[in-house]
Amino acid sequence: xxxxxxxxxxxxxxxxxxxxxxxxxxxxxxxxxxxxxxxxxxxxxxxxxxxxxxxxxxxxxxxxxxxxxxxxxxxxxxxxxxxxxxxxxxxxxxxxxxxxxxxxxxxxxxxxxxxxxxxxxxxxxxxxxxxxxxxxxxxxxxxxxxxxxxxxxxxxxxxxxxxxxxxxxxxxxxxxxxxxxxxxxxxxxxxxxxxxxxxxxxxxxxxxxxxxxxxxxxxxx
Numbered sequence: 001x002x003x004x005x006x007x008x009x010x011x012x013x014x015x016x017x018x019x020x021x022x023x024x025x026x027x028x029x030x031x032x033x034x035x036x037x038x039x040x041x042x043x044x045x046x047x048x049x050x051x052x053x054x055x056x057x058x059x060x061x062x063x064x065x066x067x068x069x070x071x072x073x074x075x076x077x078x079x080x081x082x083x084x085x086x087x088x089x090x091x092x093x094x095x096x097x098x099x100x101x102x103x104x105x106x107x108x109x110x111x112x113x114x115x116x117x118x119x120x121x122x123x124x125x126x127x128x129x130x131x132x133x134x135x136x137x138x139x140x141x142x143x144x145x146x147x148x149x150x151x152x153x154x155x156x157x158x159x160x161x162x163x164x165x166x167x168x169x170x171x172x173x174x175x176x177x178x179x180x181x182x183x184x185x186x187x188x189x190x191x192x193x194x195x196x197x198x199x200x201x202x203x204x205x206x207x208x209x210x211x212x213x214x215x216x217x218x219x220x221x
Contacts, residue, residue: 034157034219035196041176043191049084049092049165052187056163058104060096060111067163067187069211071142076100078141079107080211081114082165084187093120093167093209099141118145120167120209128218131156136218144216148199148208155200157221161212164188164199169206174198 047053058068058081065085071078078099083090090096096114098107118124118137125137125147134156137145144160150169164173165187173180173188174197181202182188190197193213198221 034221035159035217038195040192040195042173042193042195042197044173044175044180044197045189045191046180046182047187047189049185049187052084053189056189058108060108067165067211069143069162070101070104071099072213073142076141078143079104080138080143080145082163082209082211084165090117091120093165093207094118095120095137095145095209095211097138097141097143097145099143101141120147120207131218131220134218139214139216142214144212144214146210146212146216146218148210149201149206150204155198155221157219158197158199158210158212158217159195160193160214160216161197161210162190162193164190164208164210166206166208169204170202171206171208172200172202174200 052067056067057065059065060081066081066083068079068081076099078097079101081096083092083094083096086092095118097116097118098112098114099116101107102112116138125135128134128136133149135147137147148164164182166182166184168184170181170183173182180188
């Protein structure tokens with residue numbers, strides 16, 4: 001069969017979510033009350049690192065290709081690049097931050113050095129009180145950068161994330177009535193960051209890096 005756009009669509013790795021897959025409020029034990037489940041789903045799309053949509057791909061010289069996110073604020077707007085392909089001075093999972101950021105066209109043309117370089121395996125940022133395995137690497141300029149894992153069988157809930165890239169192990173994300181398995185080497189793009197997103201680590205080696213806007217909510221789920 002010839003597919004109209006030249007490529008057979010990828011089979012979605014999904015399964016039906018049972019009622020018990022989303023914990024009851026009484027079962028939660030986080031430091032703050034978790035956000036309630038929203039009526040609308042996060043609308044997750046999965047991509048390999050090589051298939052990131054061109055509208056979200058920024059190239060800044062050799063080895064600096066990755067998913068980018070622009071901050072929401074005007075005067076202090078930042079731009080973050082989540083490195084998906086390692087380079088001479090970067091590792092896949094590192095985050096480069098320009099703050100305040102030049103216009104995207106100028107940034108792409110001149111390739112200036114970032115103001116901050118958060119390493120995937122570093123201990124930058126701060127831990128989240130009461131949630132083991134979650135660190136906030138950066139929060140400012142309209143951008144939040146989180147390092148997720150490796151968690152001890154974690155189940156978390158988020159609001160405000162735009163992308164979660166998995167670098168080792170695997171995680172499961174709940175998208176409405178489906179659970180989406182995200183293995184290492186794939187990135188989950190969140191179509192509606194205002195929706196409640198449930199996250200569960202598939203094993204103790206799961207390690208992800210996530211980018212979101214200014215008001216990311218994190219809690220135990």
